[in-house]
Amino acid sequence: MSNNEQKQQTGRDMAYHWADEAAAKIIREKGEKELYTCASGITPSGTVHIGNFREIISVDLVVRALRDMGKKVRFIYSWDDYDVFRKVPKNMPRQEELQSHLRFPITMVPDPWERDSSYARHHEVDVETMLPAVGIFPEYLYQAERYQASRYAKGIRRALEHRDTLKNILDKFRDEDHKIQGEWWPISVFCGACNKDETDIDGWDGEWGVSYHCNACGRKETADICSAKNIKLGWRVDWPMRWEHEQVDFEPAGKDHHSQGGSFDTARHVCKDVYNWDAPVTFRYDFIGTKGLPGKMSSSSGNVITIEDVLKVYTPDVARYLFAGTRPNTEFTISFDLDVIKIYEDYDKTERIAWKLEPAKDEAAYRRERRIYELSQAAVGADSKTLPLEDRASPYQIPFRHLCNLIQIADGDIEKALAEVCAKAAAAAPTPEQLSALRTRAVCAKYWVENCAPEEFCFRLRPAGEQAELAEAEITALRLLRDDVIARIETFADDKPCAEAIYAVAEKAGLEGKALFRAAYQALVGKDQGPRLASFLRSIDKERLLNILKGY
Numbered sequence: 001m002s003n004n005e006q007k008q009q010t011g012r013d014m015a016y017h018w019a020d021e022a023a024a025k026i027i028r029e030k031g032e033k034e035l036y037t038c039a040s041g042i043t044p045s046g047t048v049h050i051g052n053f054r055e056i057i058s059v060d061l062v063v064r065a066l067r068d069m070g071k072k073v074r075f076i077y078s079w080d081d082y083d084v085f086r087k088v089p090k091n092m093p094r095q096e097e098l099q100s101h102l103r104f105p106i107t108m109v110p111d112p113w114e115r116d117s118s119y120a121r122h123h124e125v126d127v128e129t130m131l132p133a134v135g136i137f138p139e140y141l142y143q144a145e146r147y148q149a150s151r152y153a154k155g156i157r158r159a160l161e162h163r164d165t166l167k168n169i170l171d172k173f174r175d176e177d178h179k180i181q182g183e184w185w186p187i188s189v190f191c192g193a194c195n196k197d198e199t200d201i202d203g204w205d206g207e208w209g210v211s212y213h214c215n216a217c218g219r220k221e222t223a224d225i226c227s228a229k230n231i232k233l234g235w236r237v238d239w240p241m242r243w244e245h246e247q248v249d250f251e252p253a254g255k256d257h258h259s260q261g262g263s264f265d266t267a268r269h270v271c272k273d274v275y276n277w278d279a280p281v282t283f284r285y286d287f288i289g290t291k292g293l294p295g296k297m298s299s300s301s302g303n304v305i306t307i308e309d310v311l312k313v314y315t316p317d318v319a320r321y322l323f324a325g326t327r328p329n330t331e332f333t334i335s336f337d338l339d340v341i342k343i344y345e346d347y348d349k350t351e352r353i354a355w356k357l358e359p360a361k362d363e364a365a366y367r368r369e370r371r372i373y374e375l376s377q378a379a380v381g382a383d384s385k386t387l388p389l390e391d392r393a394s395p396y397q398i399p400f401r402h403l404c405n406l407i408q409i410a411d412g413d414i415e416k417a418l419a420e421v422c423a424k425a426a427a428a429a430p431t432p433e434q435l436s437a438l439r440t441r442a443v444c445a446k447y448w449v450e451n452c453a454p455e456e457f458c459f460r461l462r463p464a465g466e467q468a469e470l471a472e473a474e475i476t477a478l479r480l481l482r483d484d485v486i487a488r489i490e491t492f493a494d495d496k497p498c499a500e501a502i503y504a505v506a507e508k509a510g511l512e513g514k515a516l517f518r519a520a521y522q523a524l525v526g527k528d529q530g531p532r533l534a535s536f537l538r539s540i541d542k543e544r545l546l547n548i549l550k551g552y
């Protein structure tokens with residue numbers, strides 16, 4: 001389909017975004033279908049970190065792109081919670097108790113926080129409660145439950161029937177030294193007595209019976225694939241079996257799975273040769289780094305950063321923007337340091353371009369920015385399509401940097417800071433919807449100032465009566481600033497004439513501009529520097545300013 005045809009069909013101009021390209025590729029390769037299935041998944045064997053989140057949101061963006069093309073989509077998220085507990089992550093409490101459950105399925109490991117029914121469930125709940133905040137609503141599939149309900153009995157039997165084919169496929173990608181030695185089975189069994197997977201398969205009866213013995217407790221039994229609750233496929237067979245089972249059309253995978261001869265390669269062959277289904281369309285997504293983590297975050301989590309952590313500093317829309325604005329196969333870094341301000345500025349610029357409040361370089365740049373903006377919005381529209389711009393509240397931008405200053409001026413009181421914004425609004429005050437968006441941003445700004453911002457960014461206004469030690473010439477200049485500028489601060493239409501008036505004061509006092517600034521910051525916040533003075537003075541309540549300066 002050409003761009004024009006697509007535009008006519010959907011009313012939207014696609015293919016300006018990588019998610020639209022991926023969606024178009026799915027339709028091209030899988031053909032026109034009633035329903036497209038897009039999949040993502042992970043083993044909840046530890047904290048689900050921001051790198052794992054990249055996969056979830058990559059799928060979400062493609063799902064939205066397909067829906068915007070008018071397609072019906074099933075978005076499944078597989079919790080691979082029938083996997084074995086191999087290793088206790090360092091950032092978990094009650095290490096010893098967890099150690100004693102190694103080799104159990106992770107759904108049978110107790111939750112060390114005693115909040116949920118199991119260790120696996122705890123990590124699942126953490127993610128499931130956060131995803132709606134970023135506008136992601138997959139259908140969760142729980143693999144332990146599905147295996148134990150014998151949903152995959154046929155798939156397991158098929159793997160046993162094709163045991164040699166499977167072995168050849170896996171061996172094809174291995175060098176001589178790593179080829180499978182001795183007897184090999186595509187399944188593993190959790191012992192029916194002690195629950196550990198330290199078992200060896202003794203045989204298969206050619207139908208539904210599998211016999212095994214346990215090396216840990218000595219149990220020997222023959223299990224029935226149709227009813228047993230403890231047999232599962234090995235990972236490299238399990239994945240492609242489920243592609244066929246769920247008829248998956250699209251699933252991306254991390255760098256580690258997408259290496260030559262990696263699990264995606266073998267799964268592709270297994271899927272085709274054993275399960276007679278074409279592997280899903282895929283792409284590779286790259287790793288994510290973090291930068292400038294606040295001490296609190298890195299110590300509590302052992303540097304494992306989750307989407308919940310990211311949402312402390314970035315609003316849901318801006319968090320989505322980080323991913324929507326970057327191609328999945330590019331590595332990038334999520335910053336918690338001063339770069340946070342830059343990210344918000346970039347987002348605001350994209351927003352202004354999307355709303356045509358600022359011209360884009362050219363038409364293509366406009367469409368690209370607008371599409372990134374649409375896909376960044378956590379709120380979804382009808383039929384889970386992206387919410388058209390027309391259906392959204394128009395933006396009411398307060399730059400993140402400025403908001404941080406307003407919150408500090410209000411001594412950390414967000415409502416007071418927002419009331420100030422409304423009171424000082426030059427044109428129209430924000431609508432309730434705009435105010436709610438501002439509040440979300442303000443909560444992030446407050447967290448950032450209090451936990452992540454560099455020291456030079458932070459300040460506290462002096463209480464009235466607390467004086468700085470200043471030289472006579474500085475005090476004279478400060479008085480002029482108070483009586484010539486602050487006394488008529490409300491008459492300045494914006495920062496520029498106010499800044500000019502400040503420089504005029506410096507000249508009148510015979511002081512360098514820099515020296516006047518230093519004196520003003522010392523008097524106001526007890527530091528040599530602070531936010532840009534004109535904007536700063538105009539942001540503080542006039543009476544409060546006069547009270548701080550009245551003693552000079």
Ligand SMILES: [Zn+2]
Binds near residue numbers: 192196217218
């Ligand atoms: Zn056992």
